[in-house]
Structure formats: C-alpha cells, structure tokens
Amino acid sequence: xxxxxxxxxxxxxxxxxxxxxxxQVDSQVTMMFWYRQxxxxxxxxxxxxxxxxxxxxxxxxxxxxxxxxxxxxTFSTLTVSNMSPEDSSIYLCSVGLPEAxxxxxxxxTVV
Amino acid sequence: xxxxxxxxTEISVVEKEDVTLDxxxxxxxxxxxxxxxxxxxxxxxxFLIRRNSFDEQNEISGRYSWNFQKSTSSxxxxxxxxxxxxxxxxxxxxxxxxxxxxxxxxxxTKLQVxx
Numbered sequence: 001x002x003x004x005x006x007x008x009x010x011x012x013x014x015x016x017x018x019x020x021x022x023x024q025v026d027s028q029v030t031m032m033f034w035y036r037q038x039x040x041x042x043x044x045x046x047x048x049x050x051x052x053x054x055x056x057x058x059x060x061x062x063x064x065x066x067x068x069x070x071x072x073x074t075f076s077t078l079t080v081s082n083m084s085p086e087d088s089s090i091y092l093c094s095v096g097l098p099e100a101x102x103x104x105x106x107x108x109t110v111v
Numbered sequence: 112x113x114x115x116x117x118x119x120t121e122i123s124v125v126e127k128e129d130v131t132l133d134x135x136x137x138x139x140x141x142x143x144x145x146x147x148x149x150x151x152x153x154x155x156x157x158f159l160i161r162r163n164s165f166d167e168q169n170e171i172s173g174r175y176s177w178n179f180q181k182s183t184s185s186x187x188x189x190x191x192x193x194x195x196x197x198x199x200x201x202x203x204x205x206x207x208x209x210x211x212x213x214x215x216x217x218x219x220t221k222l223q224v225x226x
Contacts, residue, residue, distance in 0.1 A: 001158070031212070042202065043156075043216045090154060098144040098163075098206055100214050102156040 002027050002095050006103035013083055013110050020079045021106045023093035028073035033094040034066070037105075043092065049076050083110045113138045115205050117217035124193050125225050132188040132220045134203030140164075142208040145179065145186045150219070151199040162186060193224045 003026040013019050023032065034046040046066055047055040055068040069077045080087050090105045114137040124130045136145065147159040160170060162179045170177050174191045190197055203217040 033214070042218045045213060048213070092156065094214075097212060098208075099146055099158050099161045100204075100206070101158060104155045107154070 001101050002029065004093060004095060004101060004103035006093055006106055008106055009104060010107040011109070013108065015084050015110055017083055018079055018081045019083065019108060020077050021091055021093075023076045023078070023103055025074045025095050029095040030073070031095070031097070032070065032076045033100065034068065034076075034078045035092045035094060035102075037090040037092065039088070046078070046091075080108065083108075085110045113140075113205050113207065113213070113215040115203050115215050115217035117203055117220050119220045120218065121221045121223070123223045123225060126195060127192050129189060129191050130193055130222065132190075132201050132203075132222070134186045134188065134217060136184050136186065136203070136205045138205060138207060140207040144206045144208070146204040146206070146214075147177065147186075147188050148202045148204060148216075149199045150202065156202070159188075190222075193222075195224050195226050198222060198224045 005024045007022045011019055032049045035043040036046050037043050045058050046061045047057040047068055049055045049068050049070040051070045051073050065081055067079045088108055088110045090107050092105045093103045094100045116135045118133055122130060143164045145162045149157040149159055160177055167179050167181055176189045178187045200219045200221045202219045204214050206212055206214045
C-alpha cells in the first residue's frame with residue numbers, strides 16, 4: 001500500500017478565500033483521485049487527476065471551483081476556490097488500484 | 112451506472128454481540144471489485160478487504176468475515192463478538208475494471224458498540 005500525506009490536516013478559512021490542499025505519495029502513481037466528504041455523509045468523487053493531462057471532473061464539480069494540478073507522478077494539489085460555508089467538508093486524496101488508499105484527509109471549516 | 116446501497120444507517124449493539132452490515136450493489140460490468148472500509152471517529156479511512164467479482168469465496172479474518180453472493184448482488188460484513196473499538200462508520204464500495212476505474216461508495220453504516 002502507498003503512504004499518502006496530505007497537508008494541511010485541518011484549516012479554518014474565511015468565506016471568499018481559497019485553500020490549496022497538497023497530496024504527496026511515496027511512490028509513482030498514474031491516477032490520483034480527490035474526494036469530498038460532507039459532514040455525516042459518504043464520499044463523493046470530485047475529480048480524477050492524471051499526470052500530464054487535465055483533470056476529469058464529476059458531475060456537479062467544475063474546474064473553476066476546484067482547480068487541480070498534477071505536476072508529476074507523486075504529487076497533486078486541489079484548490080477550493082471562493083469558499084462558502086457549504087464547502088466545509090473533509091477532502092481526501094486517494095491512490096491505488098484496485099483498492100483505494102487514502103490520505104488522512106483535510107478537515108476544512110469555512111466561516 | 113454503479114450504485115451501492117447500505118440500508119442500515121445506524122446500528123447499536125452491546126459488546127460481544129455479533130453484527131452484520133448489509134451491502135447491496137448494482138453494476139453493468141462483469142468484472143468489478145468490492146471493498147469495505149472503516150472510518151473511526153478520527154476520520155481516516157482504513158481499507159479492510161477487497162473482493163473480485165470472479166471470486167465468490169467467503170473470507171474470514173479474525174473476528175471479521177465477509178459473505179459475497181453474486182446471485183443477490185450482496186457483499187455483507189459480519190463482526191463476531193463485537194468490541195468497543197469496532198465503533199466506527201463502515202463503508203461498502205464498488206469499483207469497475209474499466210479505464211476510468213471510479214470507486215462508488217455507499218452511504219455508510221454507523222456502528223456503535225455499547226460496553
């Protein structure tokens with residue numbers, strides 16, 4: 001299994017600002033996935049990030065709101081832009097096939 | 112489209128009782144993978160087991176066992192002699208084997224084990 005490090009582990013942000021979440025993996029992976037888990041809810045896939053190409057976004061998620069970078073095979077960032085309280089969630093990055101392994105998550109609170 | 116249904120949103124049991132968490136899935140793929148994850152109060156997601164669609168053997172790992180039945184599209188999880196440390200949210204998930212390989216999660220079952 002891969003070791004996945006996410007930063008920050010938690011943050012409290014003002015509405016209207018942006019937060020960039022980093023995900024570092026200890027091995028090279030082709031696909032990285034970003035999920036959102038709203039309070040008391042299940043995980044919802046935001047987008048799939050492949051190195052060297054644009055991320056593929058799920059229905060309901062757009063690049064302007066959740067821009068993703070994937071500069072190499074071990075690193076990715078997810079930015080939550082122009083935040084509102086509805087963006088308060090846990091954001092998780094994931095790698096691995098077929099079973100997915102997850103970082104410890106970023107707990108975001110927007111006030 | 113893929114779908115995972117966990118009909119039990121919350122279960123409470125007394126310590127040492129056995130408990131079964133139900134999972135029913137839908138997929139058009141003939142090759143797919145099923146998983147169970149545990150999410151304790153600390154929030155991290157812990158991988159418990161993977162099952163391939165072509166392998167219907169049941170599996171036991173300590174107090175945990177899994178029953179996979181393709182005929183009923185179910186992948187149930189049983190904890191024997193439950194312990195307080197088993198208190199967590201448990202997610203059943205499905206991944207197809209195609210190029211996209213998206214994982215679809217159920218809504219989760221919150222298990223509370225009462226001492």
